Amino acid sequence: MNNDELLSIAEVCKKLKISRAKLNNMIEKKEFTLTYNEKGVKRLYSKEIFKYLENHDVDAPKEVDPRNKLNNLNGTEWIPCTKSFMYQKGLGSNHKDAQIEKLHPAPYSFQDIQQLILFFTKEKGKVLDPFGGVGSTAKACELTNRICTSIELSPKWHELSLQRLEKEIGKGTSKKHNFINGDSVEELKKIKDFTFDFVVTSPPYWSILNKKVDHKTIARVEENLDTNYSNLSKDLGNIENYYEFLEILVNEIFKECGRVLKNDKYMAIVVSDFRNKSEFISFHSDLIQKINKLEVDNTHILTLQGVKVLLQNHKSLLPYGYPFAYVENIHHQYILIFKKSVRKAR
Numbered sequence: 001m002n003n004d005e006l007l008s009i010a011e012v013c014k015k016l017k018i019s020r021a022k023l024n025n026m027i028e029k030k031e032f033t034l035t036y037n038e039k040g041v042k043r044l045y046s047k048e049i050f051k052y053l054e055n056h057d058v059d060a061p062k063e064v065d066p067r068n069k070l071n072n073l074n075g076t077e078w079i080p081c082t083k084s085f086m087y088q089k090g091l092g093s094n095h096k097d098a099q100i101e102k103l104h105p106a107p108y109s110f111q112d113i114q115q116l117i118l119f120f121t122k123e124k125g126k127v128l129d130p131f132g133g134v135g136s137t138a139k140a141c142e143l144t145n146r147i148c149t150s151i152e153l154s155p156k157w158h159e160l161s162l163q164r165l166e167k168e169i170g171k172g173t174s175k176k177h178n179f180i181n182g183d184s185v186e187e188l189k190k191i192k193d194f195t196f197d198f199v200v201t202s203p204p205y206w207s208i209l210n211k212k213v214d215h216k217t218i219a220r221v222e223e224n225l226d227t228n229y230s231n232l233s234k235d236l237g238n239i240e241n242y243y244e245f246l247e248i249l250v251n252e253i254f255k256e257c258g259r260v261l262k263n264d265k266y267m268a269i270v271v272s273d274f275r276n277k278s279e280f281i282s283f284h285s286d287l288i289q290k291i292n293k294l295e296v297d298n299t300h301i302l303t304l305q306g307v308k309v310l311l312q313n314h315k316s317l318l319p320y321g322y323p324f325a326y327v328e329n330i331h332h333q334y335i336l337i338f339k340k341s342v343r344k345a346r
């Protein structure tokens with residue numbers, strides 16, 4: 001680094017491995033002198049940064065605030081996780097460890113869930129997924145040293161989720177987690193209040209998999225892959241009426257998830273809006289309406305804390321509606337974040 005150079009804010013953040021907020025704070029405290037280049041853009045003197053680097057080890061692990069009861073992150077790691085969007089990350093369908101995941105019609109990415117788990121739990125924390133599928137939450141838990149309880153109705157996906165951990169992580173790893181093959185409506189009733197540190201899940205999106213025939217469905221049929229979860233009557237993805245489906249999902253599953261969650265802990269629900277023929281169904285807002293301020297027992301409620309948008313920028317654009325009407329390419333999901341807390345006296 002040249003001692004006389006002027007550096008941009010982004011360059012300094014990168015060199016010092018700190019966030020913009022932290023750097024602004026240091027500038028306010030006069031730890032660095034703010035100047036401007038000839039175009040009037042903010043700059044910092046490299047000689048001051050140079051001096052700082054001589055006296056500070058920016059690679060030293062940052063301490064976790066002793067008041068932090070939520071996770072094992074320090075301030076620099078915590079702040080970026082509060083952004084209202086994230087980009088979906090995946091292995092890509094040809095990756096050797098994507099072959100089990102690919103068999104399921106609607107898995108989420110264990111890497112995205114890992115990020116949520118790291119923010120919403122401490123190491124060894126207990127995580128619940130009432131719609132376990134092929135075990136993406138369990139895989140994310142194993143990779144982050146958390147303990148998962150994964151409930152899945154279909155014997156096929158249940159069996160594959162066990163195999164997934166054994167194959168993709170290591171022999172014996174599935175035994176460290178609790179895989180239940182059953183109906184969440186019944187299984188959740190057997191769990192004690194205040195058991196889990198975090199609930200993260202993605203439910204069926206009503207019976208939309210049974211209704212839609214799009215390019216993805218056709219490709220899956222050609223590859224002899226399943227296009228729905230199961231034909232079981234207890235499968236929430238087989239309920240015909242949307243309002244009946246919402247009722248069961250919220251009052252029999254999410255309310256129970258709230259009951260088994262510890263106080264002051266969080267529940268993250270990954271969903272997307274969808275179309276049924278030409279009708280646009282804003283599933284995420286219907287869920288928010290029904291879950292926000294929901295009483296989960298006599299003294300606790302769930303309240304909405306944020307809605308993170310999960311961007312799926314890699315998806316191919318299709319010419320829906322062209323050249324007649326606006327028909328959206330839905331290239332994002334929502335992560336609805338609720339917190340359990342004591343209901344305030346009315």
Ligand SMILES: C[S@@+](CC[C@H](N)C(=O)[O-])C[C@H]1O[C@@H](n2cnc3c(N)ncnc32)[C@H](O)[C@@H]1O
Nearest residue numbers: 107108131133134136152153183184229235236
């Ligand atoms: C959107 S998928 C979840 C996929 C999962 N996140 C993954 O990555 O594999 C929803 C899952 O809920 C399961 N399911 C549907 N009704 C259920 C019920 N009543 N109890 C438990 N699981 C159920 C389906 O079989 C399906 O695997």
